[in-house]
Amino acid sequence: MKWNMIIGLPLAALAMTACDRGTGDVDISFSREVKPILEAHCADCHAPGGEGAATSGLVLTDYEALMKGTRLGPVVEPGNAISSTLYLVVAGKADRSIRMPHGESQLSEQKITTIAQWIDQGAKDN
Numbered sequence: 001m002k003w004n005m006i007i008g009l010p011l012a013a014l015a016m017t018a019c020d021r022g023t024g025d026v027d028i029s030f031s032r033e034v035k036p037i038l039e040a041h042c043a044d045c046h047a048p049g050g051e052g053a054a055t056s057g058l059v060l061t062d063y064e065a066l067m068k069g070t071r072l073g074p075v076v077e078p079g080n081a082i083s084s085t086l087y088l089v090v091a092g093k094a095d096r097s098i099r100m101p102h103g104e105s106q107l108s109e110q111k112i113t114t115i116a117q118w119i120d121q122g123a124k125d126n
């Protein structure tokens with residue numbers, strides 16, 4: 001095998017991954033991409049017993065709890081990020097008083113997009 005084949009193959013694989021991400025064709029994974037965001041930025045308040053969970057009823061530590069939503073109902077409408085409270089509060093499109101994470105700086109553009117794409121792709125437990 002020539003040296004350039006050995007180096008070329010992994011590079012080609014990397015380039016393909018990068019392209020797929022750009023188009024949004026590749027499914028966002030809940031467990032690998034969305035859950036870590038919720039754990040890092042939301043779970044402090046939205047775990048059972050936390051301030052956010054106590055006030056709204058919304059627990060964000062696993063898929064079932066997230067899909068159950070708040071006491072008032074679901075915060076995710078699969079396939080429709082723009083109608084999903086989960087997206088609206090992190091994107092800063094909800095009322096000022098309910099932007100999330102509460103009292104902390106907004107998520108990065110990339111993390112907000114990840115959440116939006118995951119919802120638009122059907123909010124699957126993947």
Ligand code: HEC
Nearest residue numbers: 041042045051052055056075085086089097098100101102
């Ligand atoms: C510092 C604590 C805190 C953090 C961190 C936090 N929340 Fe909250 N969250 C709250 C509280 C308190 C409420 C109750 C709403 C209110 O009255 O302000 C709430 C309510 C909500 C609601 C329901 C809004 C509604 O009115 O229907 C959603 C959705 C939500 N949070 C999502 C998130 C997400 C997603 C994150 C992480 C990006 C997050 N929260 C991080 C405290 C927090």
